[in-house]
Amino acid sequence: MADLNESIEESQENNNLPKVFLHGPPEFSFILQPNPSHNFHILNPSSLPPLHQFLSLNPHHASSIAAIVCTGGYTVNADVLQLLPALRLVCTPSAGTDHIDLSECRRRGIQVAGAGNLFSEDVADMAVALLIDVSRKISAADRFLRRQVQNVSWNFPLGSKLTGKKIGIVGMGRIGSEVAKRLEAFSCMISYNSRNKKPLVSYPYYSTVLELATDTNVLILCCDLNDQTRHIVNKEVMLALGKGGIIVNVGRGALIDEKELLKCLIEDEIGGAGLDVFENEPHVPKDFFSLDNVVLSPHAAVVTSESLMGIRQIVEQNLTAFFSNKAPITPVI
Ligand SMILES: O=CC(=O)O
DSSP states (O other), X not given: OHHHHHHHHHHHSOOSSOEEEEESOGGGGGGOOOOTTOSSEESOTTTOOOHHHHHHHOGGGGGTEEEXXXXXXXXXXXXXXXXXXXXXXXXXXXXXXXXXXXXXHHHHTOEEEOOTTTTHHHHHHHHHHHHHHHHHTHHHHXXXXXXXXXXXXXXXXXXXXXXXXXXXXXXXXXXXXXXXXXXXTTTOEEEEEOSSOOTTOOSOBOSSHHHHHHTOSEEEEOSOOSTTTTTOBOHHHHHHHOTTOEEEEOSOGGGBOHHHHHHHHHTTSSSEEEESOOTTTTOOOGGGGGOTTEEEOOSOTTOOHHHHHHHHHHHHHHHHHHTTTSOOSSBOO
């Protein structure tokens, strides 16, 4: 409460700068710290009281908050927008925007800025790392060796070769193209599915994920989560991918029907999965833990020490540009 009072006092220190609210968990407060050179004023730089609580204690700020910085998982839906009649910019330090109601922002004339291309290489690196780990059983081999006492025979199951495999990328945007670039170096045959065929992309295009899965050994999910892509990988798709097939998900958990995925993995209907994201984060179904054909990662694909430095800069630059009457540097809408 001490922190909350401090932030409220600070917020009451009047200045004429536009007000910015950080809508996210405490560990994200590093994203935006006050600086005398800012052309905006951060209302809650360190204490991060939830938005509803902040507004009930400071009702006058409902009509002064001009921008919010919202992290993934902190929803900005019509109810939140309704609370902030003066809002003009939503700035998210994430690549995904499924936590933001973009059409409601558009309707209200609110601009949205995202992470731009900042995370694409890190996420693509992670996708390929997960794929190599699942196919060559690296994490499973590590567990196997650590469990061994000396001089026991090394009877470890075979992995499968990555070089030359047929890879289906779902979502050929910034991240998907980086994944393709990396897997070309493994002589993989790339094809893709996305909302529309991309005129500048020469890889074979499939208009449905089902057809893509039928013709490939691996699916890598790099697309946005929205009403069209929720459970885009369902049981039928997994059965079409087939027994040795591998799924890597660096997009959003709900792109896959997670219950069906578990069943297919347990019943060996597919070969394995590399998962950085889950349907109900931070919950990870315990049944995954006992499966050696699964490699798990705690939504960490975007996070490197370099990307965290970068995202601070992008958030600051977006706010600075916006409050200088310029366009955000990484606009979403
Ligand atoms: O998943 C992380 C992001 O969208 O940045």
